Amino acid sequence: MSRIEITAPAGAPEVRAGDDLADVLVGLLDLERGDLVDGDVVVITSKVVSKAEGRVRPGTREDALPGETARVVARRGPTTIVRNHLGLTIAAAGIDGSNVVAGHVVLLPLDPDASARTLRARLRERTGRNVAVIVTDTAGRAWREGQTDIAIGAAGLVVAEEYAGRTDPWGNELAVTLPAVADEIAGAAELAQGKLAGRPFAVVRGRADLVLAPGVDGAGAAALVRAERADLFGYGAREAVVRALRGEPADRAPFGAPAPAEELFATIRDTLGLLASRSGRDGEELLLTVPRGLVRAVAALAFAHGWDVGPTDAPSETRLRPAP
Template structure:
């Protein structure tokens, strides 16, 4: 069977194996030395390791509870609902409680995510190659929820020596349809497959995935890492939770602007102004600005402008004779 566009691809079989026998990992342990006796690695395999054992080996275990450690692991809060806090971490990951885990660790202790999961993956890959001569990809995983979906699945928070996302843009399917934005996040798919073999309560934090050697990069080429799968700040359509977005738009703090994204086109702002303020606002496009009746100025206008990446100018609009026109002007904020 051949793929469209005469592309060579993987076979139809992918396997995941998660061995028993890894002892409790503690700070300073040589993780590669512990796992190598348990696995039979071949060139092109992907070694999958949970972030928890990586963090334990790297000394990222702390005493206390999640709440005490959360602030230090948080770049900004995305949303809060009851006891659940979703944050963007210093890595750029968006996770509940910053990925801080209190399971499979001694009572009274918590495990933080690795300081730099991609660097951890690179170190593991280099050590495996040095000791075995095998060229493998490495994925460091953690568990995360998904927007619009119940339940959780493992994702790649670190990766080395691996294509983390395939790109099918510009190719065609078997029916001739163009694939415009299809980009499978294969590192995440590998993480989810490995978790099926590991199990949550099986005490098997290491797995080997075989059958996608086409994704493994040559020795010395570590690739962009799992950081390449993180959308830049402001590039996500859901930078805040619904309630938080309303509060931040009303507050209008410039420091909260970036997660709302780049300034919207004027047509989108005009549609929102008409929907919220109605026809009396007489919102319209004039050159590179949007004008609105002064009578419509107020918190609602300011919040809409902020949310769409625009600002309300302080000075009223004047005619050629310097007479006030009874309008206020909105312009896009600077990039």
């Protein structure tokens, strides 16, 4: 039988800059009763971490957003989705205006993985227990309504279980199965913590197999952030069209690595009715004649596929090459 237990202690005080979060949590637990044991996973909301680290600022989310934004992904009405400096794609860069003094906002921790490592080490010092730590925040999901908590920081935990190469009971080999167990634990802990109950800590018991040895902190939650060029949805639908038409080099990375020549060839043929020929070493270039009215469209399609547009010796001919 498999069993998971989640305890979210009540009575947490208001956390202020400089507070020791290990002391706060230990004050809520009965160690002699076994409220914290080796192999537990301590879950803490990022807001409490941010308050302890002095990440509260006067102003509004709109005031703070530019400084927390690496790039804008999409805008729809009052909602702005950005990729922040942690690599998280999240509404308003994770800036929060709730459960804080009026006229102030809370920014995400500068380095949530480092925050988790610090809390893990302090809990080891204070209690002697070897536990893992997850720092959580609330995020929406593409294609799904509502939000759930995810891990934005972690220490001492296997954050994802690799199943690729294993076989199921029917003998089928698994190829890309990679459960993000840190996110699963974060979401489960939020069920016990609640949003308005003032319980920023949770202790999850039953997955000691994921907890690493003392002094081994692991890759952290940063390992769950998909690389910029590997994200299939680097921009919103409208924004992708606009960025491709503008063709600014700084906007190229979210479109990913250059697509194969066959894919770009087919796209130009099917959308514009133009046929290209292959040239260059290994056929890595496309040559085509582009009517004046379609020059910008070809350039946009090439940009979106990770290719550059350049002239040839023939005035009417255009050369397409994969961008470096």
